[in-house]
Amino acid sequence: MSASQPPYTADVPTLLVKIFGKDRPGLTAGLFDTLAAFSVDVVDLEQVVTRGRIMLCALVTAPAAGSEGELRSTVHSWAESLKMQAEIISGIGDNRPRGEGRSHVTVLGHPLTAESTAAIAARITDTGGNIDRIFRLAKYPVTAVEFAVSGTETEPLRTALAIEAAAQGVDVAVVAAGLHRRAQRLIVMDVDSTLIQDEVIELFAAHAGCEDKVAEVTSAAMRGELDFEQSLHARVALLGGLDASVVDKVRTEVRLTPGARTLIRTLKRLGYQVGVVSGGFTQVTDDLKERLGLDFAHANTLEIVDGKLTGKVTGEVVDRAGKARLLRRFAAEAGVPLEQTVAIGDGANDLDMLNAAGLGVAFNAKPLVREAAHTAVNVPFLDTVLYLLGVTREEVELADTHDD
């Protein structure tokens, strides 16, 4: 039989056998032992266990003419002997083929309320989409569920769900289904307020006693109200004269974002290359690269002359366009097509990079960035990005257990 032919089960009589009740070892073997006596073939098989209750659905070919009644009574008495419920539904053929236009919709809630779940599901239906499967990706530190949706294009679904997600205060990521999702191989992160909780320039500014002045310029720049390069020069100038020993102090003050190590460790296990690009400084990003085992890092460099910060940066400034350029450069060096890259950032200067990547994630971002990015994460845990890639919490923990 050639692969293009419809399967032999397309129009044969089939039975859907559904078993529900308390889960225990040996149920699947028991059901199929019972069915084996009727020489039926398995067409489809799905099982889900939720809080100790199992739902087992087997789609099998109908037994030989005249023996369906006996199959039904045998299955029912087997189920009753185990205090399980059984339902057997006759029909023709297999499941209807899934619709064209398939997407993965990941919903992150903290908590995930019934109300927001209803709203998201309703918007999926409004766009003409059908929810084919649902499963939980994570219960900690957020509740994350994934919907496999078909029958609607990814882009309009993403737009509709982004609006609803903002209204509901949940995070929703919509990515097109397909092999490319498993082939993502490079992740590039912003540093300040993304990989780390701090803005590095503010840590330097605290040592120079000009924290407030610098913070004011930073937030204006991040809101997109100020040209990044101008604001960088203005802020760095305020650091002129600082002793270079401050660099070591700042390195120890940097606080990683919760989940950062888990994210990087898991991505490395998945074979990803991981890089950072920063409008901050190599004096900090080189240290992070070393500590976290990153593959790429690029940032501005604070000029140091005679043991003092000069208040200038050397080399080409990493700004909004520069970050997108670096994403492309890292992708080329890693041999990864741009559509298989993931970028994460929080500021206006990350937007070009987020839009250039295959998947751009706005992480606890300013409203302007959140609205323009493919997807937004608004919980303060960086490892939730793994759920957007379809990795489950269980897989993350299992990998940790095996390596520890």
Ligand SMILES: [Mg+2]
């Ligand atoms: Mg940032």
